[in-house]
Amino acid sequence: METVKVDYAPKGVDFYYIYKPLAHPEFNNYVVPVNLEERLMHIEEAKRVLGSSITWLADTMDNVWHDVMANTPNSELILDPEGRVVVRRTWSDPVALRHDLEGLVGAVDHPTAIADLHLPAQPRMPAVAKGVVPRVELPPNMASIQVDPDLESTDIPFYVKIRAEADPALLQNGAGTMYLGFHLDPLYSVHWNNEAGPVRYNFSVPDGVTMTNSSGVGPDVEEPADADPREFLLQVDATGLQEPIDLEVFYFACDDALTFCIPVTQNYQIHLERDNHGRTIRTGADNQPMLGRRPPPTG
């Protein structure tokens, strides 16, 4: 993509990346931003890891552009000088893009190669221990559900991000399994201080709703600090519930530079409905966890 831009920007083509909701949360530890400021932080991170010269735009937090583009993860449009669509594709394809632009504005004599651009290739790495807290094995066919942080109640960044998923039974019938995960946002360079105390959560369970583990505490960890998610599985019977469920979370936020370690209480509303802009970490026809979430082989 970068090479296409280098070659075709001088020939009258403008290029834009439009930043959207994460397609694969948790990969490389990245988690979903809760506000526009954090989405713009993601763009800065993308600039750092990609070294791109293409102009970045960001979808609004209402995801209006993602809706226009049918909630696809990596789709692409080419527009003519009057702003009319001339090419549209579900998946960005730099090879096809170059071919299209050759047809529209002409070929370049000496196409730029990736090696000519000296692009960076290293993502941010956690500064503290990882892999010390076992991951929860998720049931199959879970889907992201809507999580609304109470942004008005705090000026403190959401150093810890909630990821919530529900199984089909919970989504369709109101009774089933919920995944609740507390994930450190790597863009804030923070860690769990296991000496200060674990994460705690508490659901305000509405009348008529039953929920196992409606309150919970993170595990005791011998490592003084780590960056692993804290995860829980809950059995929920909320049949007939039409409202979100309130969740309060308490944790100590401690930065990797050891300049602060502060107690944080933050609130959310969890909606037992699918987040159409959210994604799960599972992929593929076998619905297996991807990228390190699979259990180790036995035998």
Added chain:
Amino acid sequence: MIRRLSSLITFAAALGFVAVASAQAPGMGMGMAAGGAPTAMDTRFMDIVPGIGEQLPDISIVDDHGNPVNMRDITTTGRYTVLTLGCLT
């Protein structure tokens, strides 16, 4: 050089900006590889996204500083425009 190129493409793919080695004719307007059956995502995309010859809806998003950007304004400048959707992962 080949290994670095391969690792760069793999990394870019992992970041959600995928380089798929499938060519297609300009204006064909379909996202799948030549000869492939459309997926549910392809079908939904073709049903919802502005079609060939259509303008974008009159909506605004933001630039990388949070300033409003009108999609029609930036795509009717007398130049071709490529818009690619993506994210870190």
